[in-house]
Every structure is written in structure tokens, then in C-alpha cells.
Amino acid sequence: MYNTGYRIxxxxxxxxxxxxxxxxxxxxxxxxxxxxxxxxxxxxxIVINKAINQLNKRKTERIPEDDRWDVKAEEVEDxxxxxxxxxxxxRAAIEALxxxxxxxxxxxxxxxxxxxxxxxxxxxxxxxxxxQFNRAKKKLKEILGAV
Amino acid sequence: MxxxxxxxxxxxxSEFDHREPSDKVWDGIKNSLPNxxxxxxxxxxxxxxxxxxxxxxxxxxxxxxQSGNKVERSQLQGEFTDLEAFYSEQIADKVDLISDIQEIxxxxxxxxxxxxxxxxxxxxxxxKTHPTQQVKDALILNLLVRIDLLNQQIKNLEDSRKEEQxxxx
Numbered sequence: 522m523y524n525t526g527y528r529i530x531x532x533x534x535x536x537x538x539x540x541x542x543x544x545x546x547x548x549x550x551x552x553x554x555x556x557x558x559x560x561x562x563x564x565x566x567i568v569i570n571k572a573i574n575q576l577n578k579r580k581t582e583r584i585p586e587d588d589r590w591d592v593k594a595e596e597v598e599d600x601x602x603x604x605x606x607x608x609x610x611x612r613a614a615i616e617a618l619x620x621x622x623x624x625x626x627x628x629x630x631x632x633x634x635x636x637x638x639x640x641x642x643x644x645x646x647x648x649x650x651x652x653q654f655n656r657a658k659k660k661l662k663e664i665l666g667a668v
Numbered sequence: 669m670x671x672x673x674x675x676x677x678x679x680x681x682s683e684f685d686h687r688e689p690s691d692k693v694w695d696g697i698k699n700s701l702p703n704x705x706x707x708x709x710x711x712x713x714x715x716x717x718x719x720x721x722x723x724x725x726x727x728x729x730x731x732x733x734q735s736g737n738k739v740e741r742s743q744l745q746g747e748f749t750d751l752e753a754f755y756s757e758q759i760a761d762k763v764d765l766i767s768d769i770q771e772i773x774x775x776x777x778x779x780x781x782x783x784x785x786x787x788x789x790x791x792x793x794x795x796k797t798h799p800t801q802q803v804k805d806a807l808i809l810n811l812l813v814r815i816d817l818l819n820q821q822i823k824n825l826e827d828s829r830k831e832e833q834x835x836x837x
Binding site for chain 1: 673674676677680681683684685686687688689690692693696697700779783786787789790793
């Protein structure tokens with residue numbers, strides 16, 4: 522849960538605040554848990570929402586300004602055979618991504634949400650989520666020096 | 669199209685959860701929880717539930733645990749399976765006993781019980797993938813909290829039945 526929050530806010534202190542707020546909020550809202558998802562999934566969603574709110578508080582643009590919204594999902598050339606990097610390098614590259622790219626990429630790759638769910642979480646369309654994910658992957662490869 | 673990044677991440681998923689929060693988070697959660705009077709009908713049980721939630725919170729916070737070697741893991745799982753069977757039987761007996769006395773009409777009791785069951789299922793998954801002493805303890809505590817809750821419910825039902833049976837003066 523801490524790692525989930527950290528990947529979105531990308532800051533130790535803020536991630537700890539997010540986690541603390543999320544658990545307290547979850548405890549105070551236990552009576553709203555309906556059991557239609559697992560308890561873990563319910564709790565994780567609270568952590569993510571708190572983390573996204575924290576990002577918004579920073580008044581950071583979730584999506585870089587030079588990108589258009591609601592653009593058609595583009596395919597990214599995926600010529601790499603395997604992924605010739607260490608986990609440490611990939612982790613560092615993910616942390617070096619802009620907030621918007623990092624959030625979409627983490628939610629899709631590491632938290633296992635699909636693009637429709639990510640769209641709902643971030644308040645964007647499904648195709649924007651797909652498009653931003655592909656751009657995030659491209660940026661990640663640039664950071665890793667693979668392009 | 670084959671996504672090499674996704675394959676890479678899937679293959680090393682647990683290594684991406686490498687960070688751990690400081691104790692400050694746990695202290696903050698602990699200091700905030702007792703103010704809540706969600707289950708104020710049974711003080712002892714409420715305290716146990718708060719404690720259980722706190723332990724669960726810490727376990728979720730840690731995310732992944734340092735599991736011991738295979739022998740330790742299977743030993744923990746074996747111990748847990750025995751204890752789970754023992755306490756689950758007690759829970760089933762007590763639920764039957766309550767059902768025999770009357771239908772469970774206490775909505776709050778039913779909801780609290782369901783929440784504990786939900787928490788239990790999450791921890792049980794954790795026990796399968798990352799068995800540790802902490803997860804085992806949290807699972808056992810969850811079972812004990814439920815037994816205590818059921819005992820309290822049985823006592824309440826028996827008390828009210830006695831009152832009904834007393835002749836009017």
C-alpha cells in the first residue's frame with residue numbers, strides 16, 4: 522500500500538501522509554464497505570484516491586501541457602527483445618517520469634488496473650489513459666537510453 | 669503486440685515494492701484509531717477489533733514481508749491450518765447456537781462480523797503467498813475477536829431470555 526501511494530506522489534513524506542490518511546479514512550468509513558470488491562482492493566483504491574488528491578494539491582499538471590487530451594491511442598514500437606535493464610534502473614526511470622506519465626504507468630503496470638478504471642480514477646477517458654500509457658512507455662525508454 | 673516492459677514488470681513485480689514507511693505512519697494511525705466509537709456496545713471487543721485493524725494496517729503497510737525459508741513457511745502454514753480448523757469449528761458451533769436461539773436480527777453485529785470476515789480473507793491470501801508469524805498472529809486474532817463477539821452475542825441473548833422467563837411481580 523505504501524509503495525502504491527509512493528509511486529503516485531513520488532515523495533517519502535507525502536507518501537507516508539497519504540498512507541496514514543488513507544488508513545484512518547478507511548477505518549472511519551468501514552461501514553461503507555459493501556463487500557463488492559475485496560477488502561484489499563477497497564483499501565488500495567482509498568490509498569490511490571488520497572495520493573491523486575495529494576498530487577492535485579501540488580497543482581501539478583497530471584498530463585504534460587504539450588500533450589493533447591483525448592487523443593487516439595498510439596501504438597509504440599516495441600522492438601526490444603526482453604527488457605535488457607536491471608530492476609533498479611527501471612525503478613529509477615519510473616520515478617524520473619513526469620507525474621502524469623508515472624501515475625498512468627504505475628496504475629496500469631504495477632497496480633493492475635485496466636485503462637477504463639484508470640480513466641475513472643484520473644477523471645480522463647479510456648483512450649487518453651491508453652495514449653498516456655504509450656507515451657509514458659516511450660519516455661521511459663528514452664530515460665533508460667534505449668531509444 | 670508483445671509488450672516487453674509489461675513482461676519485465678510482471679516477472680519482477682515484488683521487487684517494485686521495495687520501500688517501507690517509517691514508524692511515524694504507524695504511530696499516527698494508532699493515535700487516531702481509538703477515538704472512533706464504531707462498536708461501542710462491547711468495550712473489550714471494540715478494543716480487540718481496533719487492535720486487529722491496527723495489525724492489519726501494519727501488515728498492509730509493509731506490503732511484502734521477509735518470508736523465511738521454505739521449511740519455516742510450510743511450518744507456519746501448518747501451524748495456522750491446525751489453529752484455523754480449531755477456531756473455525758468453535759465459530760461454526762457458536763453461530764449455530766445463536767441461530768437456534770433466534771434469527772440474527774442485530775444489523776450492526778452482522779455487519780461487523782462480515783467486515784471481520786472480509787479482513788480475514790485478505791490476510792488469508794497473504795498467508796498463502798507470504799506466510800509470516802505476523803500474518804499468522806493477525807489471522808488468529810481475527811478468529812479470536814469473532815469468537816469473543818459471538819460469546820457476547822450469546823450472553824446478550826441468554827440474558828434477554830432469562831428476563832422474559834422471570835414471572836411478573
